[in-house]
Amino acid sequence: MNRKQTLDLLRKYDIRPTRSLGQNFLVDESVVVDIGKLAELGSDDLVVEIGAGVGGLTEHLARRAGAVCALEIDAHVLPALRAVLHGFSNCTIIHADALQVNLTDLVAAWPGQVKVVANLPYYITTPLIKKILIELPGCSALILMLQKEAADRILAPPMRRAYGPVAVLTACFGTASRKLKVPADAFFPRPNIDSVIIQVVRADQQFSIADWEEFHLFLERCFAHRRKTLANSLKNAGLSADQLLNLPAALARLELDPDVRADHLTHEQLAALYALLTIEL
Template identity: 40%
Template sequence: MTKDIATPARTKEILKKYGFSFKKSLGQNFLIDTNVLHRIVDHAEVGEETGVIEIGPGIGALTEQLAKRAKKVVAFEIDQRLLPILSDTLASCTNVKIIHEDVLKANVRQVIEEEFKDCKEVMVVANLPYYVTTPIIMKLLEDQLPLKGIVVMLQKEVADRIAATASTKEYGSLSIAIQYYTEAKTVMTVPKTVFIPQPNVDSAVIRLLKRDKPAAEMQNEDFFFELMRASFAQRRKTLMNNILQQYPVGKAIKEELEQQLNDAGIDPRRRGESLTIEEFAKASDVLYPLLKTK
């Protein structure tokens, strides 16, 4: 029986065998701690009826552990140099398929429909390259894919921002954009010492479980997100000042805008970072007719 991929000795042996050198531009950091991988798979609650999408399998360390528990694993790998390595390291994993494609350009919905017909649920589980974490998560959520959830390793600072609550310094438009679609929780922190090469920062694993319906209802979803981003444009400014900066048309009706916010129970002198998702939904409903339909 071969040793697990995620040990320092086996990882170095594989890298040496293929003369593999890390590409900084692809954010490649390989995990060399099997215990960490087991815990990631545990937090994703992967079982024999689960289909798993992995992004950036590297040399297959996490893929191998997922394959032991999942019905099927489909991994997207952008780096062509890793394809022969993966076909070697995962040779005994008959339930794994590697797709050589950038997940940001892929038709993930079609992959789910074609590859996971026999699976009861689909999870995304990945050790994401730091430089492209947010675009990947937002694509998976905005595309409204039939996922149960997403469990990913990312930079701890980004995980803190995603899981943050209102009135904390980490809370911002990213927190709201992701929590609108999911319930977010940081489930473990991971030291930089369990990677080759070691990154400069600590990592965390975040679990995002898809909500049955978005966290709040509003008349116009596009305006909700637009208003929310505008409210964080300058964090030290009040909600009202940020709104007037973003929507100059509002200057002539400032008092009416303030009145509408007050009537909705939102003090216009508050800062954007103090508003919950529900409050942003209320604000967008009362301001939409004044700022967008004039």
Template identity: 35%
Template structure:
């Protein structure tokens, strides 16, 4: 088994590197071995998986992923931490180190990996969590599942269903790719530094994207417009991309959606049908 990192290990390692968590990159390092093993267990990864981990930091979760038998590609934007991670893994999991590689760069710009990933498992920085998830789901269709630790509020948004007050753009766009559910809470005291908010785990399992004549970009444009003003009926909210409120009403009516329906009442399939109707009207 790998020698996982505890609170004193994390601080000692950071001190030896002359570094500390920074707000610039949203760094909060996990210092509890039980938490990272729980993440790996819920993610269900094993020796058949190639996991991409975004923001490995000092390597807490990386070591637990390697312990499961998975191969890991760690994407780290901090140059000092990216350079130090291989040495940490070599010293604490020498038998597993050959299954780990590091990509130094911005996760939002990663568009290829040496091996197609089957899972994304990560403790994501709060400020970029949703864009990173959507980017990887779109860029890597081989991803079968995503298990991420994010701010509890973000987890609620991702897992929310139609009609919920937290249902919005992240909720709908995630369902273009996956079935989504909240997979547990994470208390703030497992991090260093301790954040001001609690975190939660979100499990996303890939399913077939909707069958449609509209492109993903067209469907997502409808979603963006529908939620731009949450309390506005779709007739007005979609007037910009439809060309007029009357054209929006005609498209909505043609697919059986009342013009004054609000975006938070619709499912992903409804947004797909609206995009198709708008396409047909423009041809």
């Protein structure tokens, strides 16, 4: 769907972009095509699209995937979205806040691969990415369009200011890379800054993490007090007494300095430390 088609649709259904929802509709067909190529869709794929809007991208995905679950929070755009997707029996529109949807249950019955495609508004980018990684660790790929600052947090390496729980979760999930810059003119209304598209591909040999939600909580505790040592941060953030007792031995087994800070550790080291602290040493 190009700019003219999108603007005509907005006028027809009297849709005014909602600033509080961070609504910026994608109106550049070439970007839609690029996203489709990055997703590498086939008939065995279920796509979970977060923020379907008026369906410009959704329609493109539906032509290539086995099924699409299109999540959209804004009731005002639903009539237009339903009209655009009327001829696609493989599309399910879900009117809901993606943060409140159980993504695990949503895809449980699908026998093939699951992929996530999303144009994420800035104000919920980090919570949504964490939710996707925690609830869909078996997802084969994520194609995310987001603002540069949010992408920096996802792709940050150790010892960088942006490095934190979401970067560690992403790295444990698979390989993340920045693929395309999307100019502000590709959207209506035009945002103040450009966006980027990142691709996250699930690792063939993914880390064996029994409970991704608990692992995320552990990471939040590790980075809760960034300027403190890892041990002090975990203690102040409420790590259990038994795990605190085992922490020195776990650090020693991994040949880590007892005064190391969380932001100096790689995702491999943090995952290994979590594993040691959740089994009997």
